[in-house]
Amino acid sequence: MTQIAQRARTVDRDEARVDARLRAVTRELQTRGVGHHHAFGDMVDHLADLVLGGKRLRSLLVMSAWRTMSDSDLNLGPALDVACAFELLHNALLAHDDVIDNDDRRRGQPNVAGRATADVVDRGATAGGAVGFGVASGIIAGDLLLSSAHRLVSSCDAPGDVRLELVQVIDDAVVAAAAGEHADAWFGLGLEESDWSRVLRTIELKTARYSFQAPLRAASILAGADQDVRAALDEIGRRLGVVYQLRDDVLGVFGRPDVTGKSAQGDLREGKQTLLVAFARTTPDWARVSHLFGSPALTDAGAEQLRTVIRDCGALERVERTIDAESDAVRAIVAGAGFVHELDELLLDVLDRSAERAA
Known part of the structure; x- marks a missing residue:
């Protein structure tokens, strides 16, 4: 087998591992939803569909970068948990972003807010009440995913000092994304012009930090770089x-x-x-x-x-x-x-x- 083919095979295996771990995480959320109001269970089901879609850019960046800097699979468990945490973080931010932008679709399908809105319309809710319920569902879904991302990292099977560093990476990424999203909303008001330097700074905060910088930093911490x-x-x-x-x-x-x-x-x-x-x-x-x-x-x-x-x-x-x-x-x-x-x-x-x- 050529080196390129072997690398592709490893990426495929890692993608399958990430998918399996994410399914386990979402199943746990669904199990914990049992016993609460049925609408909460429906929302968690919608949330699981959101998490299990997408391209896996961030999780595979963590796994692939970690592998290039590590000489064994001994830390596969922590690497997998951290990789999945970035997927949860990404989907949390998408859920909140859709609410901010008043979007009810994601990846060509109704998102969490959109599905929740449609569900209660079918049950007889007013249009205004249904939209408000959809907004609440999108916010709560994002909150659950943020909490799950932090929990995965803080409980991963890595030495205590490494876990603390990884938690800090996730926390810094969330703060940066929040600052970038807030700046985006502010400049969207038209009260103050957003020049090219401000646009680039917002991109660095809103996209670069959690999608590229933080996954690479986490991989390097796990590998002891x-x-x-x-x-x-x-x-x-x-x-x-x-x-x-x-x-x-x-x-x-x-x-x-x-x-x-x-x-x-x-x-x-x-x-x-x-x-x-x-x-x-x-x-x-x-x-x-x-x-x-x-x-x-x-x-x-x-x-x-x-x-x-x-x-x-x-x-x-x-x-x-x-x-x-x-x-x-x-x-x-x-x-x-x-x-x-x-x-x-x-x-x-x-x-x-x-x-x-x-x-």
């Missing part, structure tokens, strides 16, 4: 998160919905403060279409006008250059860090996947 390795991975993780989110923002405006699975109008209708908009707003052309941005009544034609201005004023090109610059910086850090070859390959593969996702 030295401080130089941890510092290099921290900087790489920050830049990977920026690349990932900037590409996501571009796809949110210029991507093909049949390929990406997400609307190419949602960000424009919502008035999402992306780097595309921060750059476009500084040009004279933006005045012609600014009234369309953030309009709940945005039409296909209006969205196309916004895309045309964002493209023609050079904002799209500037974002692409930023993605290229951040990608080059990651490659330079990897080249100079002296990591083992397997870790180099992993990080560059994650970079390529983040920068060149389907259009």
